[in-house]
Amino acid sequence: MADITNEFLLERLQEQFGESIKSSEVSYDILTLVIEPSSVLHMLTWLHKDNLLKFRFLTDICGSHHPDLKDEELCVIYHVQSMENNIRLRLKTFVPIGQPDIPSVTSLYSSADWMERETYDFYGTNFTGHPNMTRILNVDEMDYFPLRKEYPLEDGTREDKADQYFGR
């Protein structure tokens, strides 16, 4: 069996999901697709079930915040791997910060449970259909999403870094 290349993978995905793929690039040898939030679950399910591609391992789900992109402020990134074909794929999807709803993939990958909670914890993306969409790492009382770029990096309660201690 011939190796599955990024070009072949892109071709197959475009055949199947032509309209929901907004753009594609190869970054660090991994094919990266920007797709519609609504098609994430469909695409991952299809990649999982396809007998040739066999993307059956979810490496990671993470997020990022892009304050300058209007209505595409929050990004959720999925990494999947086909162990048999030794190939990886990266899916990016953008949601507006006002309504950051994105379908959960926990029905497909149980491992997505904590990954989605972590992404919610730090970016506030709401994974619809997740069995327990609550914070996982930060304190429950936290009332903001710390990795969004709208908050200062330093803790506001710090007292020993006032200018007077540095002669300013």
Next chain:
Amino acid sequence: MTTDIKIAEAPPGHTGEGFFATSLDKVIGLARSNSIWPLPFATSCCGIEFMATMGSNYDLARFGSERMSFSPRQADLLLVAGTIAKKMGPILKQVYLQMAEPRWVLSIGACASSGGIFDTYSVLQGIDRVIPVDVYVPGCPPRPEQIIDGVMKIQELVKDESLRRRNSPEYKALLQSYGIL
């Protein structure tokens, strides 16, 4: 050999034939300060320095702290060594609450004392935000000598503490300010 053994100095008092008289405060202070049972609350690299402090080279046992108490209920001194995340704050406070009076707290290292380099959303900016602290040991991490110095400072506090201090309005107000009592 017997001359090698150092005996704690007796507090000032009156001696006579077959008796020695001093105040009860001083006797209790002397006994307490030389038999402090520490509870190590070690979360990171300062904990490694603390292990060296307990090891044979530095040997904290020389100061009467041979026995680490891993139950807060039998401990006199809480040694907080390491970064305390905000999520750990309530646990630290619970451990402090479980200790019986009289109790002392030694904050070891920059992180426990002020948050250290971790000026960020997830780290408590000093344990004195959740529990009262008696002695702060600076350093990142502090050397074992510094930790021993901190323990000796605690010993001084213990030795000179009045038996009524824990009933004083100042002490009660201090605990009240932390929401304890």
